[in-house]
Every structure is written in C-alpha cells, then in structure tokens.
Amino acid sequence: MTPLDSLKPQERGRIHSITGSPAVVQRLAELGLFEGEEIQFLGKAPLGDPLEIQVGTTTLSIRKKDAQGILVQTLTQE
C-alpha cells in the first residue's frame, strides 16, 4: 500500500482508502475517486505539484496534499 503521489508516471493502482476532511473525501468521491476504483498516475506539473491522474475516462488534476491521503495498491502491468 502506497500513497498515490509515490506512483511512477503511467503506473496504475487500485484505491484502498481515502483519508482527509469530509469535504475533500466527498468531493473526490463525486468525481469518481473512491475505494476500489482503478486509477492511473499520469504525471506531475513542471513544479512538482499538482498531479495529473486518470480515473475511468476522466483526467483530473489533484494536489499532492490531497493525493497523499489516497492509499493505493499498485497494479502490475502485464
């Protein structure tokens, strides 16, 4: 289990848990980020923050601080 921001670019993971303030957790859920979902880490902004991720067909920008609360199970690519 690792925090989302420690994935490598293009690496995939499955969300294990999300911690943070209720407002943050709720907002992430509305956008499709919740337990059990598969996400792909696409890359970081040139200054290292925020991060670009893909959930389903949606590309999202998420701040490092919020990404650290998302624990993922790294998925090995076959």
Add this chain to the structure above:
Amino acid sequence: MSLETKTFSVALIGNPNTGKSTLFNALTGLRQHTGNYPGVTVEMKKGECKLNEYLKLNLIDLPGTYSLAPRSLDEMVSVDVLLGRMKGESKPDLVISIVDAGNLDRHLYLTSQLMGLRIPIVLAVNMIDVANKQGITIDWKTLEQRLGIPVIPIQANKGKGLEELKATLAKVLMQEGSSPIHGPEFPEAVNQEVNRLREQLGNQVPEFLVQRLILDIDGHAQKHFSQDRPYLNDTLNQIRERLKSHGVAIPAIESKVRYGWIREQLKGVVSRPRETPVSFSQRLDQILIHKFFGTLIFLGLMFLVFWSIFSGAQYLMDPIKDAFTWLGEHVKGALPVGPFRSLIVDGVIGGVGSVLVFVPQIVILFGFIAILEDCGYMARAAFLMDKIMARCGLNGKSFIPLLSSAACAVPGILSTRTIENTRDRFATIVVAPLMSCSARLPLYFLMIYAFLYNPQKHSSWVPALYLFVMYCLGLLIAPLVALLLKRTFLRGETPAFVMELPTYKIPQIRVIVRRMFDSGWAFVRRAGTFILASMILVWATLYFPNTNLEGQSYETQIEEIEYRIREKKEAQGTGTEQGDSETDPEIKALEEQKNKLTEEWKGQSLLGRVGRSLEPVFAPLGWDWKLGMATLASFPAREVVVGTIGLIYGQGEVDPGELKDKPEEFELVKTLGEEVQADPLRGPYSTLVGLSMMVFFALCCQCVSTLAVIRRETNSWRWPIFTFVYMTTLAYLGALLVFQVGKLFF
C-alpha cells in the same frame, strides 16, 4: 397567439464541460437574460423556448456542478431553485439533465441525485459524436427502460437531436401525473433516520434537504439549518454515529450507493473498446504539461494574451477615443457656452467615452479565454500555475485574471468567474487592482522623464529599469495581501482543489463570438451607469464655480481667447503646414493667457479648493497642492492624471499618447521638472517627489470602473469599499515611506 398557450418552467443542469451552455443557447437563441440573487455571486441565465404553438418554456440555466451536495451559499442556489425554495422563481416543472456520452457513468451521479427531487427528468446525452469516435456504443432503448426517464442522444454544437428533445419535453410536460422515478436506494437505516429527523424538524424541511443534512458533514444545509436550531449539530453527529454502528459510513455511503446503482444500470448498455489506446488528449498533454516544452508554450501563450490587451487593443481603442473627441468637438460647436454644454461635452460624452474605451480590451481578453477554455487548455494553464498560486493562498485559476490585470483590472476581475471557490475568487478580485495596469504608464513616463532620468547623465536603460521596478511592486505586494486576506477575512477550510482536465477539442467560433459579445455588452450595461455618474461628479467639482471674483465666466473668457487664436491663425493663411503658434509671438501670448486662465479656474474650483486645503496631507509625501490636486482628480480614473497635471501646470490639454512616443520632447516634462526643482522645499528632493508619486499611483485604486466591477462581481458594497480603503492606505504609506526615508539619504 392562442389563448391556450401554456408556460412551463424548466431547469437545465449538468457537470462543467458538458456543453450545457451550448444547449441552452441552441434552445433559447437570443431571447435570454441574466438573473441575480441577493447575497450570492452566481448568476443564472434565463431564456424562453417555444416548443410548439401551445407550449412555451421558461428555461433556467443552473451553474455547472458535479453534485447537488451544497458546500456554499452559491452552490445552495441551484438546490433552492430546484426545490422551489428560491424567492421569485417557481418550482421547475421539469429538469433537463445534460450528460457527456463519453463519461456516462460519472455524469449520471448528478442525475441520480436529481432523481430524489420528485421532478420529471429528461436525460440529454451530449457529444455522441466524440463518444462514437472513441468506439463507445450505447444501447439507448435499454438505457431508457432501466433509468425510467426519457433519454435523448444529442449533439448540441451541431443542433442534432434538438427536435427530438423538444418533442420529448412537450410530451412529458403534457402528461397527467408523471410516473414515479426509481433512483438508487439507500440502506433502510438511512431512510429511517431521514424520516425520524424530518419529523423532528417539523416537516417543513424538504426530504431532499433532510437527506443532505445527514450525508454532508459540515455542508451548507447543516450550517443553514443549525443557525436557529443549535441542537442540530449534536443530533446529526448522533445520527451519523448510529449509522456507523449499522455499518453505514458517512460520507462514503453516497458514492458507494450511487456508483453501484449506475454500474448496475449501465451493465451491457455501454460498450467501449477493451484496450483503450493512449488518447489524443493524453499524447497532447505529454507535450503541453512537459517540464520544458509545456512551460515554454505556456509562457508564449500568456505573452500573446498580455500583448494583445496591452498593445493590440490600442488599435481599436484609439478610434473609439478619436470618435468621442470628434463628437465632443462637434457638439461643442453646436451648443452655446455654459454649464449645459460643458456637462454634455466634458461630463457625458467624455464619461461615456471613458467607459467604452475599455470594451476592446474586455472583448479581446474574453475572446482568448473563450478559445482557451473551449479547446481545453485553460485547465492546463491552471494546472501549471497552481503551485505558485497556492503559495499565495490562491489557486491555479487565479493566474489568468492576475495576468490580465497587468493590462487592465476590469477584464481581469471579470475573468475571475472561472474560479469556483468563492474565497479564492474574492481574494483574487481584491488584489487584482495592485497589478500595474496600462493606465498607470503615462504617469510613470511623466515622472521618470521629469524627475528621474536625465539623458545626459544616465544610460538609456534607466527608464526601463524604473518601469520594471514599478511592475514588480504590484507583483510583490499582491501575494502578500492575498495571503493576509486568506488568513483573516477569507479564512476557511481549503476545499480539495480537484479539477477536471477536459479532453482537447477544436474551439467553436460561435461559442467564442458569443462570449465576446456577452462580456462586452454586460460591461457596458452594468459598469457603464456607475462610471458615468462618477465622471459627471468629477466634472462638476472641476467646473464649479465657473466665474472669477468679478463674476466673469471663465468659459466665456477662454472661448474669446480661442476665437482670437483661430482668427490670428486664419489671418496668416492656411498655406503653412506646421503649427505656427510657436513662431508667432502674438499667438503664443494668447495661448499662455488661456493656459493661465485655465489654471486659475481649476485652482479655485471645488476640487481645487479641496486640493489646497489638503496640502498638509500631501506635504509629507513631497507633493505641492498641484500634484495633490491632480492625484485627487484622478481618483475616478487614473489615466486623467497627466491631462490634469497639464491643466494645472498651465500647459493646456495634453495627449498622454504623445508622451509615450517621445517623452524627451514633451513640454510638460520640462515645465514640471523645472517648477518642482525651483521649489525651495522640494527642489533638492525632486527625484523623491517623482518616486513617491509613482509608488502612490502603483498602489492606489484610482479607478471607478474597477470598483464598479468589484461591486458587480461580489454583489456587495463591502469589497469595493475594502479594496479602496486598503489600497489608498497602502499607497499613502508607501509614498510617505519613499519620501521620508529617502530624504535621510540625500
């Protein structure tokens, strides 16, 4: 018109980037207007749409949102409209839920929330062409059966499917007693708690909001209803604890239930290619968000935007200015001398001209914003800048407004509408006027050439250095003010800055032209009246009293002199090309006399008297009453300062544009420099006088247009007053510091 025409109210709602506005425009055409609500900053577009001979719709366009869980007053507006709780709005008879065919599962989240409202829903599935290109196919019939609501595939930008949509709307609206909609079911424990709490609250609160009270921890519903029910917070905590013991975790349960239900409905209905190839958008992102190329492209684009407002707009602004000058002169010729003529020419025509002159900048900026937003780059720009802006307590979306404000704060502030978070938006609005706008340039030039730069003594890059320092001043102070605000008045929990990066697409010309037109028109209509009123006020204080101690009218005297100058010039013949006034001593004497008279008139006008009486206030800044008065007169619009200094220093009216082109040859530069240097008190410190003027103008909010736009955008007087007070204070202290501390080193 038939007597039986029926009007229904219909709401349109959807996620951001679903083509909601495109559909709204396609349905209503030009028959639309904007609605405002007291206390909130959101606006909603309203329009009419005729379905057939007997049916008319009052369509209301609700702001784009991902969910109906309100976190702020602004988000609450949509919910209140949908529940029929908004004063002056009737409860919608139907809701059109617009969703993206390529992101059906995520967009149905909002639709599933709408299902709890007990209003008929029609689902408009937009952008079917894009989805088809991605290889996505949808079984429309099964989808409609499963959801239990009409489903219409559309392509709003091409107008496809609109007739089917209209026919369906008519059918649903004419139905007697619509069939109930079955949305996702929450666990029984939740329903029981909702019913119990509803009874406790006395059945006045709609069921939908009772559910939101329980599901949204510290959401807006909780804040609102606990105001006069102090026990509610504890009750809600107990309810959530009880639910937790039943294995229902708040807020996780909502996404679990809704997405679970959505997947159930879409099983076998939506099929997409198994192995999604790396999309065009992702490949483009690899370049546009690239550490080196992405930054380079970003800087290039931003430079282009800045340049086009700063210099490009000039080509459109000059004709407007010239047209009003021309109009003024012609009206002046047609009316008799007196206060009425002056009011029309200097007050009204001058005032309207000073408003309209902003229109090119606004329209150009909004053209760029529309293009960048429509093609999907805007979100990337915010993505690239987010870290820097977050350091000042703002977010990535504040960057474009601040950059635009370096050309002109008015379009800059208008463009903050893209910032969803109200606190971030207000902080951006309040600091935007600190960016050095193009209207400050003429004063910078005048001061630099009059006091700070001597071509014989200094290298040619010195003026540019001073300009650079002035721009940096705003750039350094704005983040500090923003940070301070976010720690004090605008303090609050930072919501997750999660932003969708929409797929890239080719921008549509129709959308862009419409945005440009709307923004320009909105500015003229709203800010216009206010700016005009204040322009007339300044005109009056500079005009009255209009007679000298002997009761002679200044205007008549000046008119006479002007007439004699014209006569003299004509007598010399029109053959000579150059203005001969300089060579002819008689004409020169007359011009001097005219300027002296103007100086005397302005000096004893109401504003002039105020300027003189306030001299002790300006003295610590190193200014005489003339500079002080010019500064006072430029509070409505700082671009008048050079003209006013010209009037007061008896140089007649001067054109600031000329000053920019060849400042060394500018007569006013010499006069001003010489006069201040001859002043025994200030002479030795003339450099500091120039610097303190520049610092004052850099930090002061001398722009009624800006304040009027702040009033409009924040929908309250508090923020324009705050902006004015803090900036004026900052400006005074800054100028004081420069002059007083500087004196110690001279």
